[in-house]
Amino acid sequence: MLVWLALTLATNPVAAQTTTTYSNTTAGTINAATTCTAPLVRNFTVGTSYIVGDVDLGLLATHSWRGDLRVTLQSPAGTRIQLVNGDTGSIDGNNLNVRLDDDAAQTVNTDGNGTSHSNSAPPYQNSFRPNSPLSAFNGENSAGTWRLEICDQYPSADNGNFVRADLYLTSLPANYADLSLTKSVSNAAPAFGASINYVLSVTNASGSALTATGVTVADNLPAGFNFTGASGFGSYNSITGVWTVGSIPAGTTRTLTISGAVSATAGASVTNGAEISASSAFDYDSTPGNGAGEDDYDSASFTVSGTRVAGTPPTLVCPVGTTLYDWDGISWPAGTTSGSAALTAIGTASFNIAVSGGSFLSNATYGGQSPTRQNVVTGGLAPAQYSIFQLVDFTSQAGTVTSTIALPTAVPGAQFRLFDVDYASGQFADRVTVTGTYNGAVVTPVLTNGSANYVVGNSAYGDILSTDGSADGTVTVTFNAPVDSITIEYGSHSLAPANPGQQGMALHDIIFCRPTTNLAIAKTSGIVSDPVNGTTNPKAIPGARMRYCILVTNNGSGTATGIAIADPLPAGTSFVAGSLRSGTSCAGAASVEDDNASGADESDPFGASALGTTLAAATATLLPAAAMAIAFDVAID
Incomplete structure (x- = not known):
């Protein structure tokens, strides 16, 4: 299993470089009768000394069966690179008209059978990447003789002719770092x-x-x-x-x-x-x-070395109890890919399953058309319990089955088991990756391995066979942080064949921690102005105006309802009529609230009022991670 690095892209500074072209137009015969024991040699003499930063080679040769040709370049330092290795698939097109460039998108001799090149250059008709990189010459000194060898690797009567070649040498700038x-x-x-x-x-x-x-x-x-x-x-x-x-x-x-x-x-x-x-x-x-x-x-x-044993899952801590999503009591007709269930103290959860790069199979042993509710793959539980089985025929290693559980409100945690995450040589190699979200942010669970699989981060990989009734292929997934959705991606990893074929995994019961609310309240104040200094460095003197903000935040995973707050004004102050504002933060409290406790402003979505020396505020609901802010001004008497 490879964990690839996500790279931060940066631009290499531009430096002044000079490209010099060295040409050889001495015609010659590419003799097929001698194969490559006596290649045609053409030299480039470079009299100027500099450090080479890049090399390209242009070559024009007339020859039937272009795939017969082999091309080698040797530098003055003795470095030899075979740039064209000859036939890569019975290339029968005529002529070779190419500029070999490491930065080209396509490799030489991959432009198809029957495609002939023109017999006029430069400019060269095609830009191809050589079979071995020209960058092997980078950093060498330019001065001396560069030797080009061209031969026909198959003895036959189809001799060819060398027309010309151009060696493009790019010098390094005066200032560089390697x-x-x-x-x-x-x-x-x-x-x-x-x-x-x-x-x-x-x-x-x-x-x-x-x-x-x-x-x-x-x-x-x-x-x-x-x-x-x-x-x-x-x-x-x-x-x-x-x-x-x-x-x-x-x-x-x-x-x-x-x-x-x-x-x-x-x-x-x-x-x-x-x-x-x-x-x-x-x-x-x-x-x-x-x-x-x-x-x-x-x-x-x-x-990772050592003898593998099944891991011990972390304990799921639920302050106000749990709700069980129990497949023994939930209907799921064979072949169904979506459904919902009412969860006590949580609400209605939705469940969706989608396959990509394959198709679900029907097997009577496992309950019929998949995905299906069955109790044959049991994870070693006795008596056997029901789970949702996903039996699928993947056509490639990239195939996946994605199961998504969407909750109506966040829960503080969850735990469930996946059965039969395992491996069969030459048949399949299971991989399962589990992620969650909370208010749009990714939540990573803890995966606990069975003896037939190993865990890397939030993915488990099967590498040993587990039978239908065994616990060896079980993976336990634990969320010890709030989540409002869970995604289970089931597929293959690198041990699988190119066409994995039939494989299956089962999702057992899900334990959800019941939502809790956790309201936090904070009150801040600041002096807005005073009658002496105005708004410039105002002081708390008689006649000064102060601004208060009350911020209520729901730090829990459940939706808080029926929230009401009351705030007696400090002694020696008087409420400034018309100053009430509401919002989701103190800085953003901009919604105008009138001073009474009635009207549309009481539910937009927050309400506030001032009566005598007491300020009051209320809201019907406050979602997880949401906040209510009420701002108002008082005058110092």
């Missing part, structure tokens, strides 16, 4: 709970002309590794995943050690990558943040 990154892990086979270190090193090559400044590295730590600290050069933010390195002089290496504990269970493989995400200096062989796997990127992997 940055590279390495990443390693202190233990490639740690046990669950073990402490391990990632070590990151950024080096500015000794031949660099510049000190690189503003250097940052993006390293978003993977699930399965719990951050505990970082030490070394610069600073690391574990939330953003950014290591702020700063400046790196030529010939200098900066190092950071990131410490953490292994939270993935036995058998889990975790790969984490890092990349230089910003630098002030031009770098000829890498671009910060482009995710291209250049020398400014590296990764490290570990596989």
Whole structure:
């Protein structure tokens, strides 16, 4: 299982570069009879000395069966790169008219059978990426003889002719820095709970002309590794995943050690990558943040060791009790993909199931057309209990079944089990990922593994076979934070065949903590003006005007109802008529409230009134995480 790094994109500084073209137009025969033992050789003589930052090669040859040709370029330093490896699929098109460029979108000889190239260049008709990268020449000195070899790798009578070739050498600018990154892990086979270190090193090559400044590295730590600290050069933010390195002089290496504990269970493989995400200096062989796997990127992997046993789920703590979503008592006709159920003290929850990249199957053993309510896959429970079984035929590893549970109000927590998350060699490899939301924000649960699967973060992966009636494939999901929706994505991971075929997982009963409200009230005040200073640095003197704000916030997971507050005015003050305002924050309290306790303003959605020396406010409901603010002015007597 790979945990890929999310990269922060940055632009490599633009630097002045010069591209020089060296041409060879000496015609010659590409002799098929000798295959590649005696290739046609054409040389480019470069008399100017500079450091090469980029190389392209243009080539025009007339030849039937273009796929027969093999092309090799050798630098003055002796570096040899086979740019065109010959036949990649019986390419029978005529002629080779290409500019080989590492940045091209398409690889050479992938433009299809029967496609012939023109016999006129330059400009070259096609821009293709070579079979092996030209970047291997980057950083070498330009001066000397560059040797081009062209041959026909299949002995036959279809000789060809070399027409011309152009070597494009781009020199490095006068000022550049050559940055590279390495990443390693202190233990490639740690046990669950073990402490391990990632070590990151950024080096500015000794031949660099510049000190690189503003250097940052993006390293978003993977699930399965719990951050505990970082030490070394610069600073690391574990939330953003950014290591702020700063400046790196030529010939200098900066190092950071990131410490953490292994939270993935036995058998889990975790790969984490890092990349230089910003630098002030031009770098000829890498671009910060482009995710291209250049020398400014590296990764490290570990596989959790040890004998796996089923984990112990955390205890679900529910202050005011629980409500059970019990499949034994809920109707779910075979093949149904949506439904609802009334949950005591919560309201009506909706349940939806959708499949992508596959189709649900019908199997009489498991209750008929899936998804269906059945008690054959039991998770080892005795007596057997009902659960919703999802038997699906996936056509690729990308196929998924997504189950979504939407709640009418947030609950403080929830817990449920998933049965039969397992693996069968050559048949399927289950993966399940569970997430929640609360007021639109993502909530991550704790997953507890069975003995047939391992857990990395909020995903479980089957790697051992579990039978229908066994608890080995059970995964327990625990939300110990408020949620108002739960999403369960079931599919395959990398051990699965390309066409996984039939596989299944069951969702057992869900325990919901019953919602609770938690109202908090705060009162603030400030002097608005006084008769001496006006609004400039006013003082609390007779005649001054003060503004109060009462803020009520629902910090619970349940909806509060029938909220009413009363606030006696301080002695020595008088309410300023017409100053009542309401809103969802003190800064945003702008809705005008009249001074009485009647009218439409009493429910828009908050009401407020002033009677004698007491201010009152009320609202019918206050949702989880919502707030009610009432602002008003008083005069100091």
